[in-house]
Amino acid sequence: MDIPSSPGKFKMDKRTRWHKSLPKLAFWSILFFGVIYFLFFRTPSSFSSDTSRRSLRTYNYGGAAWEKKVRSSAKVTSKNGVSVLVTGAAGFVGSHVSIALKRRGDGVVGIDNFNDYYDPMLKLGRQALLERTGVFIVEGDINDPTLLKKLFEVVPFTHVMHLAAQAGVRYAMENPGSYVHSNIAGFVNLLEVCKSAEPQPAIVWASSSSVYGLNSKVPFSEKDRTDQPASLYAATKKAGEEIAHTYNHIYGLSLTGLRFFTVYGPWGRPDMAYFFFTKDILRGKSITIFEGPNHGTVARDFTYIDDIVRGCLGALDTAEKSTGSGGKKRGTAQLRVFNLGNTSPVPVTDLVSILERLLKVKAKRNVMKMPRNGDVQFTHANISYAKKEFGYKPTTDLQTGLKKFVRWYVNYYSAGKKADE
Numbered sequence: 001m002d003i004p005s006s007p008g009k010f011k012m013d014k015r016t017r018w019h020k021s022l023p024k025l026a027f028w029s030i031l032f033f034g035v036i037y038f039l040f041f042r043t044p045s046s047f048s049s050d051t052s053r054r055s056l057r058t059y060n061y062g063g064a065a066w067e068k069k070v071r072s073s074a075k076v077t078s079k080n081g082v083s084v085l086v087t088g089a090a091g092f093v094g095s096h097v098s099i100a101l102k103r104r105g106d107g108v109v110g111i112d113n114f115n116d117y118y119d120p121m122l123k124l125g126r127q128a129l130l131e132r133t134g135v136f137i138v139e140g141d142i143n144d145p146t147l148l149k150k151l152f153e154v155v156p157f158t159h160v161m162h163l164a165a166q167a168g169v170r171y172a173m174e175n176p177g178s179y180v181h182s183n184i185a186g187f188v189n190l191l192e193v194c195k196s197a198e199p200q201p202a203i204v205w206a207s208s209s210s211v212y213g214l215n216s217k218v219p220f221s222e223k224d225r226t227d228q229p230a231s232l233y234a235a236t237k238k239a240g241e242e243i244a245h246t247y248n249h250i251y252g253l254s255l256t257g258l259r260f261f262t263v264y265g266p267w268g269r270p271d272m273a274y275f276f277f278t279k280d281i282l283r284g285k286s287i288t289i290f291e292g293p294n295h296g297t298v299a300r301d302f303t304y305i306d307d308i309v310r311g312c313l314g315a316l317d318t319a320e321k322s323t324g325s326g327g328k329k330r331g332t333a334q335l336r337v338f339n340l341g342n343t344s345p346v347p348v349t350d351l352v353s354i355l356e357r358l359l360k361v362k363a364k365r366n367v368m369k370m371p372r373n374g375d376v377q378f379t380h381a382n383i384s385y386a387k388k389e390f391g392y393k394p395t396t397d398l399q400t401g402l403k404k405f406v407r408w409y410v411n412y413y414s415a416g417k418k419a420d421e
């Protein structure tokens with residue numbers, strides 16, 4: 001480094017050193033401005049935002065080879081196939097839906113930011129599965145308008161399956177900003193790009209059973225009130241439903257929201273109770289089971305992933321075209337919201353008993369009063385609307401579904417992958 005060892009020496013060599021330093025100065029200036037350019041103009045806004053989760057890698061998109069991969073992944077191979085952009089494609093539901101669409105001959109391109117909300121190795125594992133099925137996942141953020149516009153330039157997607165989100169009910173108290181960033185800002189950014197796309201795509205997106213919040217009328221029907229969210233997660237999903245209404249009303253976007261009820265299964269999310277209960281039971285660690293007031297039962301309408309995938313495809317297949325063009329509405333467009341549940345709530349204590357039987361290990365149960373952390377005591381879906389519109393009929397009970405999950409879990413983690421600490 002060109003730092004003077006003494007002030008005297010510096011004084012003596014000042015002029016000659018200044019001239020000698022010019023090329024170095026130019027080099028460092030170019031490097032400095034290059035870094036600034038990269039940070040602020042080349043990377044998506046989310047990358048510099050501390051409200052988003054950290055991404056595994058820097059995003060790198062564009063170029064002939066990249067476009068070729070996108071086009072090839074979007075290639076429709078069946079007669080009535082459609083081309084679908086799946087957001088959150090390396091996520092739990094996103095990966096299963098992408099594979100199902102591709103297998104039936106639709107063109108599928110995924111997008112995912114591979115953040116570290118939970119073990120990114122799992123997302124990479126899902127990505128590898130998708131690659132083998134012929135689905136390319138673009139690494140990038142739904143908050144990046146340049147990337148989304150570019151994708152629509154390369155492929156005129158007929159549909160968007162929007163499954164990217166910051167999930168998890170309780171984590172919203174730890175990192176509220178990440179929910180606003182993904183579930184609100186990200187959704188709006190996506191809709192902005194979709195509204196201007198030619199043709200506008202039809203959009204199917206993930207809402208949540210949590211929008212029912214403190215609603216006590218069961219089973220939950222789409223007509224019930226959803227103005228009492230119990231968590232910020234629920235509030236952002238409810239906000240998404242209102243935002244969907246606005247974009248449908250102003251721009252003629254066809255929008256279908258799906259209220260998923262506690263989805264579980266192979267390749268699931270490690271932040272969900274059935275997943276970390278399995279991990280802790282196998283390790284001999286105690287698990288905490290919540291109970292309601294007066295020792296009341298806490299229960300969930302646990303829904304198996306394959307049933308959810310069928311629901312997603314049904315919603316996509318019955319989605320009508322958007323009606324806008326040139327960024328303007330040209331007629332009334334479809335706006336729908338469906339419950340996708342199992343219609344058979346199971347107490348969390350029963351979930352634990354099923355896991356004990358499947359794992360052949362007794363759980364160390366620690367029962368405690370449900371903290372006020374966003375959880376609700378009970379969920380139960382009325383699914384008659386989805387049944388009527390696209391024949392939605394869940395077929396997997398919790399026992400059967402957990403058996404498949406446990407088989408996957410044991411295989412996956414015994415093959416050398418460690419469950420996240």
Ligand SMILES: O=C(O)[C@H]1O[C@H](OP(=O)(O)OP(=O)(O)OC[C@H]2O[C@@H](n3ccc(=O)[nH]c3=O)[C@H](O)[C@@H]2O)[C@H](O)[C@@H](O)[C@H]1O
Pocket residue numbers: 167168169207208209210260261262263271272273274288289290298299300348370375376377
């Ligand atoms: O349907 C949804 O829209 C949401 O479903 C899921 O939320 P939840 O139904 O809350 O699932 P999950 O956390 O697995 O807790 C399951 C049960 O275990 C209880 N639970 C939980 C943790 C614990 O330590 N102890 C416990 O008893 C807990 O009280 C609860 O009764 C998704 O995570 C969420 O992203 C969203 O998609």
